[in-house]
Structure formats: C-alpha cells, structure tokens
Amino acid sequence: MAGYPPISPFEQDGSAEAIWRSAVFPSKQITIQDQLSRTSWNGGVPVNRLPPEILLEIFQALKTMTEDDSEMWMIPGNYVSWTAFSHVCRTWRDVICNSAQLWRDIHVKDQLQWVELCLSRSKESPLHVFFHSAQTLPQACDMLSSHARRIKKVIVYETAPDTVSSLTQLFQPTMPMLEEFCLDAHNTVSDATCFGDSNILPLLPVLHTLRLGYAHIDWTPVSVRTLRVLHLRDWTSPDEYLLSLAQFLSALQVFQALEDLNMDFAFPFEMYNADGVRNVSGPIISLPNIRSLYFLCPAHEEPSSPDIYHLLVHLRVPVSAKLYVYSQVHDYITVSGEGGYLDTIPQDAGCLPILHSATKANLWKQGFDCHCGEGQLGLDLELVGDEPRQWAYTPERAVRDFCTLFAKSPLQELSVQDMEYAQDTWTHLFRTFPSLLGVTIQNEAGGANGERERALLAALTPAATTEAVHSDDTVVLPELRALRYEAVAWHEDTLSDLVHCLRVRAARGVKLRELTVRMFSRAQWDPVADARHEALLEELKSLVVTLMYADIPPPQ
Template sequence: MSTRIALINAEAAKFNAQIENLRVREDEFKKLIDGMQKLKDSIGAEKLELETKLRSLEAERPPVNWLPPELLGDIFLAVVDQEDSETGSTAKPTSRHPTIALSHVCERWRSVALSTPRLWSRISCEGAEPMGDMQRTFVRRSCTAPLDVEYRSLSMVPASMESRHVVEIFEDLSDHLARVRSISFECCGAEAVQAVVKILSTHNIGLRSLSLSITTPRPSFRGTPSLLERGTAREPDDINQAEPRLSDLKSLKLGEVPLFSLPNRLFVNITNLVLSYTPRPFVVLYERHVYQLKMSTLCQFLELTPLLEDFTMSNTVPRFDVFLNEDDMAINPDISTRPRVRLPHLKRLEWSYPYPGEIHWFVTFFDFPALEKLDIWTEEPPARRVTDWHISGHHDDWISHASAKRGRSLLSSLRDLSLQCAGENSLHSFRKFEVPFLQRLEITNADVRTRTGGKPFPSLPRLESILRDPRLLYLTHITLSHFDISPEHGRGEAFLGYMPALRSLSLDSCTGVRKLMESLQRKGVGTLGSSPDDPKGRPLVKMCPRLEAISLWGCEDVNISDVRAVVMARNVRVDEEKELNRSGQVVSESRRMIKPLRATRRRQGRDQAGMNLTPAGMADTKTTSKGALSTANIVYLRLNGCVGISREDALALGQLGVMDIVYDGRGVDS
C-alpha cells in the first residue's frame, strides 16, 4: 500500500514539475505576446494618425477649404438666404433643407455649421406639423442667435386646428420669445391670426420684422368679431396714446388683416410698410363680416408711422370715403373731410394696381417732402363702370371737382419714376405732377395682349403729354419697354431733345427704334474746341450729348449700321470721320434745330421770386445746359435678341472706342 502511494507521489511530483515548466513558458509567451500587441497597437495608432493627417492634407486641395471658419460660415449663411429667397422660406424636408445639406458635406463643414448659430436661427413650420424634431433641433443649435419664425398653413387644415398649431408654436418657443427677431405667418383663416395678435398683445417681444397675412380670398371675420372691431379707424385721442419706447418694429407687412388689429405701440417706429388688400366689389362692401380698406382708416393708420421710409401697396386700392378739408364739398355736407397726412421721411412709394384717375387723387392726401422714388403700376379702367368699386356712393363729378381744385402736385425731391401702364391713355394721368429734378425714368407698357401678339404696341406719346414739363434737365437714365416709336418726323427729337444730361438709354422690345437711332446720329453745327491732344476737335451732336450707354433688348427692326452710325457720330473725331467717309462709310447729318419750350407761367413766377429748387450737390440748370455741349463717347453697349446684329459686327464696334460690349441673344449669325 505504501509502495503504491510512493509511486503516485513520485508521478505527481514529476507532473507538477512539467506543469510548472509549462507555466513558466506560458508566462514568457504571454509577455512576448503582450509586447507584440503593444507594438501592434502603437503601429495602428501611428497609422491612424498618419491617415488622419493625410485626409486633412487631401481636404486642403479644394481652394474652398483654405478659407477660415468664420468666412466659410458667412458663405453658408449667404447660401441659405439665397436658397430661401428662390424657393420660399417655408419648411422643407430634412434631406433638402440647405442647412442640413451643408452640415452633411464633410467633417469640417459640419463643424463650421454647428459652430455658426445664425445658420440655425430660421424656424420654418407648416400647418401639418407646426413644430417637429427638426425645428426643435434648430432652436437648440441656434444658441443665443436671434430667431426668425415662419409659418405657412395648409389649405386642408381646419380653422380650429390651424389656430391650435399657431398656439403650439409659441408654446414651444415660450423660453425663447426674447430672441424672436422676426415673425412671418401666412394663415388661411382669421382664427389663427387672432391667436398671433393675442400673443403680440400680451408679450413684449422685441420684434424687428412682422409679416401677417390671410391667404383666403375675401376672408370672413364672422368667428373673430374682435379683429373686425379693432380693425376700424380709431378716434384721434386714442391714436395719440401710442408708446414709441415699447416698439422695435421696423418692417411690417399686412395682408387682408385689419389695420388696427395690432397694438398701436407697434407702429410708431416702422420704416418699411407693405399692405395687400384686394379691392372688394360693390356687392360685398356692406357685408358685416368682411373687412374693407378705407382711405379714412389708411390715413389715420399712417399718422402712427411718422418714421416711414418705404411704403408699398400691392394689388391694393382703398375705398375713397373721405375728402380733404381744402376740398369744396358744399355740394354734399354729409361727406367727411380730414387734413393731409405728412410723412416727412418717406422716400419710396410703390403702388399697384390703381386706375389712372386715382393716382393724383391718392397722392394729394399726403405730403411727401422727401419722396425720391415713385413706382406705379396702373390698371386700365373698364369701358363702362356700372358700379364704382372704390368710391362707393360718391359721384364722379364730386371727385372731378375736388381733384381739379387741388391742382398740380410738385414733387421736388423725386429722382426715380417708374410707370407701368396698360395703354397709352394711362400715361396722361401723370401730367398733374411736376418732377423738375427727375434723374431716372422708366415707362413700361404692361398690356398682356401686346406682349402675346394679340395687339400692336401702342405709340409712344410725346413727353409733354406724359409729364407737365418735358424739360428733364437732370435726367440721366431712361428705359422704354414695349412701345412703338412713331415714324412721324421729329418724334425722336420731341422725346429726347430736352434731356441734355442723359447718359443711359435702354429700349426693351420696342419697334420703330431706327427712327430714334437716326435722331441720335444727327449733328449740330460746328465742332467742339480743339485741344493739344485733339487738334481737330470733336463734332457736336444735337441730342443727348452726354449719352454713354445704349441697351437694346429684342428690338428687331434695328441693324448694325444704325448702331455703328450712332457710335461714329459720337466717338470719331472730325478728321477720322472724313477718312471713314472717303472709304465709303456715310454718316447722316441734319441741320434741324430744336426749338426750346417756352417757360411756363408758374416757372417764371418761381424764377422771378428767386426760389432755388436746385437739389444739393447738383449743378444748376444753366450749368447743366452749357455742360451738355461736351459730347461724350459711347462706352457701353448691350445687344440682346436683335436679329439684325451679329456677334462679330457687335464686337467690331470696340474698334470705334466702345470699351464694354455685351452681346446676348439671337442675331443674324445664330
């Protein structure tokens, strides 16, 4: 028994020795493997670092990645703003949103996008999903940047649901209302607008811009009588209670929303105002739940905007329910009257679509001492007006009587006048305005029938039939669109002959242009005084001697010889011109003189009284007329869609001193 145990012990000792030996060897291999693993890990880390550096180096190949992060962030902001302006700044799918797309381009762009809070500050919602995960993410990533909140309702959303969505938007933004810089809401019904008005009335939000509109045509305020009641004109004592210190609002846009729905304190610092109220037909003027924009209400509203600089009425004509105090309304003492509204800072007025007879009537309700730009798009009145849309109850003879009594309007600060009309007769309504210091004039025929070929272009009227005084001594730019320049002898001289300071002439889709070009070729008598650099002197031209730029779009009856003759008459010296004439090129010459217009009695009275109407920084009339003798070179030509002019012929005019030639469109070689 003992012998067997001894043998077992001996065998066990032998196995233990072997196991110990293997354990030692295992430890040695483990140490070796650990060392190899560490070496492998270090090699992997070094490889990863080099790969990262290589990717960074490869990423620097495109020049856009050389830009610093701050500049790249500004570029991202410009891209997003352009995308919103082109496609509308409403909610977009996540994959198509420009901000999301920019942040998914690469690691660096994502880092720059996430570190640019302003890139995430535009919160856009739609009626189906007012505030989703994407909008909340935008709010979180915008940090402390000012927010622009936009909402557009869907037509299939019920009014109650739309109103609830609007409330939910402001509830989600309750902690960020102090950051809201602008609000733009397009709602289908008045209920949602009422919710917005309630928020703005109860919260002191530091808004800079507000756009609030109802998209439903002729909306009903049956369910929101408070809006309609607040939308009526206020009493004078109530108007004077405005609180300018509480408002930062600079830009306001209202569409079909009653004017006085918002608190008066929001209006006093407005500089930009856009109103859009479709005129109502007579049959709905007296419906209880329909809002009408009246002239009396508009005047009282504008009295709350003393700092207004830019005023736009889009597809809006107020109902004229009031006259001026100076109008002799003894014929009907029941008609209400009011004083003029003074807007001392208004610089720009844009209006569409009044009837021609309403323009002077509307303008005379106001005093615009600083008005610089007037943009009017008129609508041709119907042949027979069975019922007046805008006067409603007042007879046309009252309007004619009062309008004649108001006389002419002097717009001494006006520099830019743009007239879009639907016919030749519409232009005659502007003869009641005097614009002595006008610098830019654009006249456009907007009749759709002429543009589609269903009706010929109207004949361009003489300038004295458009404006009270055609002598535009300070006019530098003129644009004519979709008119026929009559071949009547002297029509070109009658139109351009009294614009001595004209520098730019643009003609868009006009016919009869050749006659006008012939007028620009005509020369005066004699030459300009010689100089050491130009011993032979330069020829005098009869009209527009300072003309430097000519632009022709779609003028199909003009050819290269007409353009070349104008350039030669103004760019070529006398000796060079004679050489060109001997080589076979003929320059048209005419000795017909322009008879100056006799000064009007009113202008003579101003001159005798010593009134100086010359604007600051501008030469007086005598200096301008004398300086007009200096013939300028044609240095800029733009030719677009002129079938009688080829690209080669157009570019060849560079040899005659035209430095900038832009050729675009079909020509004889296309």
C-alpha cells in the same frame, strides 16, 4: 509631404489651431510664390481638420446664402438642414450642435420635435420663427410661449381660422424683441384676419417691419408708431374697415418713422360715401424718413381721376425717395384716351419735387421712370379687360404728357425703348430737354423699313427742324455728346442716315463725341454690301471721337 510648402513651426504638430494660426498669421517674409503654394495647400486640408472658427464662418455664410429674400417673403425659400450636415463627421457635428447661432431659425412644419431641438440648441440666441403649417401652428405656439422674449422675427406662410387667436396668445403679455412680423392669409381670407389695437399690434412695442398678405389692418386705433416697413398685399377691406381718404391719410401720418410703404392691390380707403358722393379731400401729410413707396393699383372706375392720383396729391414725397406706380386701365374706357400720365401723376412739384429735378429718364410705350440721384419716379400703365382694344392714349400723346410733367427738369440722359415716334414727336421731346448729353435708343422689335431710326435722325438733323438752316439756334440738342443705338434692327439706310446727320451737326459745331451702334439681323457674306458697310463705318469714325460698332444676335 512632397508637393506641399515647407512646414512652419506653427504646423509641426498638425493641430487645428496650428493650421489656423499658420493660415492667419503667415510670415511677412515669404514670397508671392510661397503664398500661392500655401493657399493651394490650405485648400486641400481635410474637412475634419478645419478649425472650428473657420467651419462656423462657412456654416454662417451658407445660412446667409439660403435665407429668405425679404422682397419675396410670401414664398417660402430654401433653408439649411443642420441635421444632415451634422452627419458628415464628428468635427462637423460638434461645431454644429454647439453653435447656438445656427439654430436660431426655427422652421415649423409637421415635425414639432424639430422645434424642441432648435429651442434647446439655440440657448439664449434671438429666434426667427417660420410657420409653414397652419395645422401645427397652435401647438408650436404653446411650445414657443416660454421663449417669447427671445423671438425677433415671425413669418406665417399658411393660416387657419384659429391662427390669429393662437398668435395673440403667443404674444401675451408682450413681445419685447419682436421686430418683424409677416403673415400671408391667402388660404383663409376672412374678416377675422385683421390686425389692430384690438389684438396683436399693441403687444409688439419694438415692431419695425409689418408685412400682411390677404389680411388687413384696423387703421382707426393703430398705435404702432415704430414701423419702418409696411407692406400690404392682395386684399379688399370689409366695408366696416374701409376708411375715407381723409381718415386713411390721418392714420398714415402717425407712422413718422416709416421708410418703406408698399401697397400691392391693397387700398384701404373708399372715395365714395354711402350716398354715392365722391370726396377726395384730406390733409396734406409728410413722411420725412420715407425712402420707398410702391403702389400697385387695381383697375379704376374713374380713369380721369383715379384713387392713386388723389392719394399722391396729399403726399409730400422727398426728392431722394423712390416712388413707383403700377396702374391698370380698363379696356372699356380706352376709346376716350383717359387714364394716361397726367390722369395718374399730379403736376405738382410741391408734392413730387423730382418733377423739377430729374436728370435721367427711361421711356417705353406705356410707362417711364426718372431719376435724380437716389430718387426715382416710375409709372407703368397696363391695359386690362375682356376685350382689349387699341388705346386712344397713343405713344405720341404719352410723350407729350411726359414732357408736360418734366418740362422743368434738367434731363441729361434719355433712354427710349421700342417707340415709333413721328419726326415732330422726337423734335418736341428734344426741344423740351435741350440739356440732354446722352440719348440711347433700343428698338428690339425692329422695323422693316427703318422708319423708326429715320424719324429720329431727321429730328436731330438741323436742316430738318427749321427753314433757317444757317442760324446757330437751329441745332436740336446742342449739348448732345453721346448717341447710342442699343439692340436695333439693321437697315441698309441707317448708317448712311447717321453719316448725313452727324456731318450736318458737325458743320454747325456740335460734333458728337461718342457713337455706339449695336445692330442685329444684318445680312452677311455679300461682298458689295459689306464693302459699302465698311466704307460707311470709316466715314462715321471721322465724324465722332469714339465709335463702337457691333453686329449682335437678334433678341430672343
């Protein structure tokens, strides 16, 4: 026992229980050194001497680490093969085979003997069933039918023409515990892959999570009012299942418990009737518990009035919710400049209260996201088509539209990424949000002449914004306390421009508190340039309370 801490009375017999008691109930009188020594010794206990309780905790932690990510449910993840682990030693085998909770996840592949083994060893534990093979699904459903009352989750990664009917038989007469049902029908897209009151959904009284890929819902008779999570991905409804906007809104209104709505290239409504007349009317609906809305919109035929715009007009989204819109814009309409922010997001704070309450914003070339506490509104536009062109919807126009949307918000933090704004655009942006406390600039693309940074600093320098340079109201962003240059290309005039800007602002009584400059591609080993560089840094230190400067590697 040389090298180990003294043996306590609990450890005298060397039993697993004694070791566990010693680890969990150490004497309060031992020193820190003794504790460290004992911890090291416990770490060296052979695996076959660990107490069953500790082994089970380890196995459960390993199981949790390999569970499928709910955000990537359509892609099968890794999972633990307990058969392999049970071959390590007799102790491990006893713990694994007698722990029902380790066998509740049943991955149905080609070997159905595995299903029988899991059903036997899981005893009465709730079951999570993952169907990886469409060929074995019908037979596996027969095996699972007598245990249907225990099934809590079903995920189907692969389908066949008979998949829906097999699942319907499994779910008969009811699934009293099933809370989550996910199905990806990418390999058998057909009209038959439809879910509604006509088949499965009425059999699931406590269902709260429904995720469908390449499958659709018959919305008109849906009565599953317990849903909290609804994800629809990658499908176009057959004509007989398409709804008008008003019908879809009425169906959506039923889900008052809904917390998470994700429509990923899966819009079940059509705004044109059989006569080609567009109808965008519908009821105003509220989902009081909604926390997340995620819309990925296909390229629209009406760039100045896309479907997502009219859907949002009819929703009342709480300020605490996260709303993200990704919208495609066809290249053949880009010459008009349509399809921008104001064509996609309604200018209605009654619909989107975050328009009047955002405190933090991030801007990039064709998108933005704004935050208010836990709430968020994000928009990302993508140009698509066979012949990409220069979009007439310029970054300058995008900024002005952003200002129009959020003009009444008390923005305090603003981050701008890779933008080449002219001075008047920066000035307009800053004049719209005078309460900004912090501004962050990130220009990883760089610029050979430093025009990006020069235009920004010119807008921040009082003399550059008005002729009345001696008036107190000439200072742009009078509350600005932090300016951050994160990952910007080095240019020899950037620091001198900063010195000039901050000196003038300080003279007007608006001294900056925090300046962060992280620059890449600065030439090294030039004594003259290095000396000038250090002198400018010293001058900057005198103009701010805190200066943080770093030369960083260029972005990859």
